[in-house]
Amino acid sequence: MKTVHLIQHTHWDREWYFTENDSRVVLYYFMQDLLTRLEQDTTLGPFILDGQTVVLEDFMRVAPDERERVQRLIHEGRILIGPWYTQTDFLVVGAESIARNLLLGKADCDTWGGTMPVGYVPDSFGQSAQLPLFLREFGIDCAVIWRGWCEYDVASSEFDWVAQGGRAVTTAVLPWGYGCAKWLPTDADKAMDVLPAILQKQARFSLTDELLLPNGNDQSPFEYGVPAMLDALNERQQDYRFQRSDFSAFFAALRATKTPLPTFSGELLSPKYMRIHRGIFSTRIDIKLLNARLEQFVSQTLEPLLAVNMRLGLPYPQQAVENIWREAMKSHAHDSIGGCNADRVNSMVKARLTDGLESARQLFDLNMKMLAEGISARQDGKKIILFNPLPHVRDAQVTLTLYTPHADFRIVDDAGNPCRWQLLRETPQDMSTIVQELSNSTTTTWYRKCEILLEAAALPACGYRTFSLQEGQPAGFAHQTQDTDALENAWLRLELEDGQLTLTDKRSQQRYPHILRLVDGGDAGDNYNYSPPAQDWQITSDGCLTKSHCVRATLNDTLTLHWRIPAPVDAAARQAHECNGLLEVAMTIRLPHDRPWLDVEIDVNNTLRDHRLQVEIPVGIEQAFHFADQPFGLIQRENRPAALQHWQAENWTEAPASLWPMQSLVMLHNATRGLCAVTEGLREYEIPAAQTGVIAVTLLRSVGWLGLPDLPWRPGRASGMVLPSPESQIPGQHHFHLAVLPMAEGQSAGFWRAVEHWRTPASGYLDSGWSRFRTNPHGLRFADHYSVLAWDCALHFSTLKKAQNGNALILRGWNPGLTPLPCVTPDVNTAAQPVTLAETPVDALSDTVAPGTPLSWRMDY
CATH class of the missing domain: 2.70.98.30 (Golgi alpha-mannosidase II; domain 4)
Structure with a gap:
């Protein structure tokens, strides 16, 4: 007899050919019905809320008074939530975005009081080979997936899936999708007309007699009559035993069979049984470029700058940064970031990403302004702050925008040595459009807007160095400009x-x-x-x-x-x-x-x-x-x-x-x-x-x-x-x-x-003394150069940020290549503890970092 695990769920696309406004209205009535049905019949459940906590966030926006009802059912294990914040795409969004998605999902689950410890990925357009890594870093040892698998990859629908660096999860495939048993008849006789074919397909690739039967579909209401119908079928036939279940119970039963599982390493991009839509990698490239720009800027420029400023005594706007991430992740679902939406939805996706980038850049500008305000430069002139997010000292050519009324200017380092620079482009700039103090002026103030490349040596690791703009003076070096017949x-x-x-x-x-x-x-x-x-x-x-x-x-x-x-x-x-x-x-x-x-x-x-x-x-x-x-x-x-x-x-x-x-x-x-x-x-x-x-x-x-x-x-x-x-x-x-x-x-x-x-370029900021927004002086004083830490190793920099909890910093890098790299401890003036992507302590640290593996450190101050 085969055991059939009934998995009742809904798959919730927040947007697609409809908008998030549409789905939020539908969600109100869906959740009201779900809560009422579960409360009226205590035998019902558990119900899986699509593995993404954003569904609850959306529901609280339209029904905040229902929080207690929802929380009670979560505590009882009758509504299962998480582990994701949103059902992200794994092939188009960045690694830090995937890590933060789980991190914010975990934070939400902790607040609600329960989490589903299963990496449920029902509809991603293909599966990254690194999914097991992300799940294990969050203490999750099993996954349920759909698209991308076929028997050419691994012969069975249950297997141990191993990431590039060796981290593994027990994996179950829904070979015919999360909707294969949607809209089942509640009449037992009618159900017997359709269920055998469904169950035969579910068993086709299974190694054991434990089968998954997902009952739900896109934005589909709770099929509350199905459990009783299956109970009736248990009395009528001996081929299958139906039980109200969840994924954790299924994996426990799978392990109890002691059936050896095959091992698989690699990505799952096969479209044999279900389309994975390879065109989404380049659809609406404007959205793809905007998202990548936002991800990179926040994780590798803004957050490191905020971390440096936090150590200098300035506030870290953690909630503001988290809001940027959350809004970006609402655009990371397979349809949303894939661009396979109605035009109206694509415009909303793009607007969220644009809003996030605007907020991130404003945070960067204000923090550079506050940093510059506290620095007493060694040289005369306007301060230029060059910021290096990488955890090692570097030489760099830094793109910088200057506004000056002068025909000539020089840029000197902190020792007064002239620095070489190269003009990329120049345009006239009406300063009243960007400077608050001039916005009500009756005259127009025209400056040169000069985009330059500035040559800078020895920029501190995860830190800054101060240069000076001296206007009205010659550059201090011989500009070289000559036509040539080749680049060399x-x-x-x-x-x-x-x-x-x-x-x-x-x-x-x-x-x-x-x-x-x-x-x-x-x-x-x-x-x-x-x-x-x-x-x-x-x-x-x-x-x-x-x-x-x-x-x-x-x-x-x-x-x-x-x-x-x-x-x-x-x-x-x-x-x-x-x-x-x-x-x-x-x-x-x-x-x-x-x-x-x-x-x-x-x-x-x-x-x-x-x-x-x-x-x-x-x-x-x-x-x-x-x-x-x-x-x-x-x-x-x-x-x-x-x-x-x-x-x-x-x-x-x-x-x-x-x-x-x-x-x-x-x-x-x-x-x-x-x-x-x-x-x-x-x-x-x-x-x-x-x-x-x-x-x-x-x-x-x-x-x-x-x-x-x-x-x-x-x-x-x-x-x-x-x-x-x-x-x-x-x-x-x-x-x-x-x-x-x-x-x-x-x-x-x-x-x-x-x-x-x-x-990962270095960034520059000119402290002109003018600003779009005025702020009161903070009264702090900073050195003209500073490094918060150094980590000079072969790992690639991923981020430096404030910890999700506590006044600690998280530093992360990863091995980009194919050979192990030495595990190096950061040089920092406090204890550095290795942690997971979930920011929990690592029990044992290897001497090397495996290929395709991140390494994170927590530094408490």
Whole structure:
């Protein structure tokens, strides 16, 4: 006899083709019904509230008087909540966001008085190989998942899943989804007509006689009559024993069978049984870029600055920062961050992220202002504060915006030595629009707005150093500006010949022709999936270069390129091979004199529809695999997925195309030759089927539908709804930023340090004495340079923040590569205790940090 564990639940999409305003109204009535049913019949339950505490937060907004009823049922174990704050996507959002999602979910569960200790992930569009790591860091040793699994990955629906660094969880798959037993008849005779087929499918891949039967669906009400119906079936048949259960009870029963489980390592991206929608990695790229900018700025710039200021005596606005994270996470669900929504919803997702970035930048500016206020500089002039979030001393080129009425100025360090700088761009600025003191002036005050690169040496670890702007004085060094025919430094040379770029790595003498070529092709898909037209017509940047200018300057060599690319304006024109549109692209490539990378900025005026624009990085090596980063780690992937050979014959739901997610990095290399692309917010790349030695980074894709049926790579029904989504064509200006790093010595320590420095820049602030907002003096005094701690090791910096509880700081890094790294204790003037992502003590600390593993320290003051 098989035991069937009835799992009653609802899956709660906060937004999709409807808005969060719609779902919050529906939630009010759903929760009122659920509470009443559970109170009227004490035999009902437990009920799983989708594993995300934001549902309770939303309900409290519309029904705050119901808190006691909800809390009582949670205490009784009849409503199960957590462990997540929101049901996040794991392939598009950042590692710190995933960690904070669990951290805030844990805080909410502690407040409500109960948590479901299961990593329930019912609808993420694919599963990260690192999910077991995150769960184990929060003391969770089992997971329930849906999309992405098939028997080619692991033969059974129960297995031990091991993350890159070795952390494992017992995992159960819902092979037919969380809605496979939705809307069951409450009449036992009618139920027997439908249940056998459902249960046979549930048992198809199971190793034991313990089966899961999830009863619920999207925004679906409590099916309170089902338990009694199943009780009646227990009296009528002997094949199955139905029991009211939950995931914890299921895993206890699974372990009690003592059945050996297979072990699996890796990500789960198979679309054999259910679509994973690989197109979401690049849908609504404006939202993806904004989210990545917010995540990186908050965790690696704002929070470290606030941590430094807290140690200096300034208040840490913890709730304000938490609010930023919570609002961002409301945009991190699979539909929301995926961009596979109605246009109205996408506008709300973008607005939340924009609001968060505005708040974060205001916090940064005010804290830099308060920091500068307390510093007595050693040199005359206006104070410039350069902040380095990395936990090691570094030299850097810092982007800084200056406002000055003077034609000349110099910048000196704290010893009075002139610093070199390079003007990037200059525009006139009406100061009354940005300075409160001038806002009511009857005259206009015009200044020069100068964006510069400032060369700074020995910036303190997790700290700042003070420089001075001295206006009306010569720069103190000879500006170097001359036209040249190539970009060149000690490591690299980039040449433009006949409109094509060739990069040479002077360390290895390896040449990379046709680099950074633009390729525009059709996209006949929707918000969920890229779909190539039946007969695509690709347009490239070849022969379309209209202007180029190469300059050698003080700190960087710069090559600017402008293309006017005739292209089809839409799908119909592409099918007719008609170039009736124009794609205008500007590219600025900078080669720092002191760094082995190309810094690339691309500006696109998107006037086309139904297309995808990529930038190609040809590596020119033939091998079967490549690498990309994943949350807190690195993953190896096939250049050409083996599943492409049989997906159509087996009627998969979607093509297992070589479209992949990344956090920010993809590389293809062997021992002597290779290239790495590091991006600022671009999340998708492709290894083209006919060019397995080429990395194609997707810049944008434009489509006009939420869902479409019968796509070549996704046959059958439409995903979502067949709903026009014209704003997903994303017309207008778009800016992209990436770096290209040649890999002369593979994944060397020097390579990884360069990646970290590009991904985590230092920041600058000019204390002009003016401000948009006035604040009273705080009366504190600070040194002109300061370091809160040092942690000079090969781990990559993730964050420095205030602890969730207590006046402690949390410092975190992770091993980005494929080999173990030494475990180094931070140099700090207090005790440093290793902790988990949940900020709980680690029992035993290894001498090394495994690949793909974070290491966190708590420092109490």
